[in-house]
Amino acid sequence: xxxxxxxxxxxxxxxxxxxxxxxxxxxxxxxxxxxxxxxxxxxxxxxxxxxxxxxxxxxxxxxxxxxxxxxxxxxxxxxxxxxxxxxxxxxxxxxxxxxxxxxxxxxxxxxxxxxxxxxxxxxxxxxxxxxxxxxxxxxxxxxxxxxxxxxxxxxxxxxxxxxxxxxxxx
Numbered sequence: 336x337x338x339x340x341x342x343x344x345x346x347x348x349x350x351x352x353x354x355x356x357x358x359x360x361x362x363x364x365x366x367x368x369x370x371x372x373x374x375x376x377x378x379x380x381x382x383x384x385x386x387x388x389x390x391x392x393x394x395x396x397x398x399x400x401x402x403x404x405x406x407x408x409x410x411x412x413x414x415x416x417x418x419x420x421x422x423x424x425x426x427x428x429x430x431x432x433x434x435x436x437x438x439x440x441x442x443x444x445x446x447x448x449x450x451x452x453x454x455x456x457x458x459x460x461x462x463x464x465x466x467x468x469x470x471x472x473x474x475x476x477x478x479x480x481x482x483x484x485x486x487x488x489x490x491x492x493x494x495x496x497x498x499x500x501x502x503x504x505x
Contacts, residue, residue: 364376394467394470394481394482394483395482395483395485396455396482396483396484398484398490398491398494401455401482401484401487402494402496404453404455405426405496405497409453410452410453410454410455411430411448411452411453411454411455412426412428412429412430412454412455412456412457412484413429413430413431413432413444413454413455413456413457413469413473414426414429414430414431414432414433414456414457414458414488415432415433415434415456415457415458415463415465415466415468415469416431416433416458416459416465416488417433417435417436418431418433418436420459421433421500422500422501423500423501423502424488424492424498424499424500424501424502424503425488425498425499425500426457426487426488426491426496426497426498427496427497427498427499428497428499429457430444431444432444432445432469433465434458434465434466434468434469434472435465437469437472441476445473445476445478448478450477450478450479451479451480452478452480453480453481453482454470454473454478454480454481454482455481455482455483455484455487456469456470456473456481456482456483456484456487457483457484457487457488457491458487458488459486459487459488459489460486460489461485461486463486466483466484466485466487467483470482470483
């Protein structure tokens, strides 16, 4: 069977498209390798590895320790979610410092907190990065004892620990 001109042309187009794609990937990888702030091609993206300080110390606080600090009133809990989510429900006594509006609320929220206050940030979901970003920001602002309660809101509710908000009023 004879190939038509259309089939031959389609084969050439596919070959050229593959060549362009291959060259783009090769150039992108080469540029990434020479950049001082390159992105690792293969990396550990686990929760434990993502939630570390610049010094390599883990920022994760176990739920049992967060609960103990809560019960002794030895920590300030900061909810990194937006105000609407916070108003619906949050850890009892938590302060709302939404990461996306941190510049607007930071001074009001932390003005009376000493730098050695234990602060536990949280948001909702294993992959939620708001609490991590907030914790790094708080450390840059001089707070020395900042931890992240991973998947904090969900875990706190699952353990039937004290909560408050519009969804929990009688």
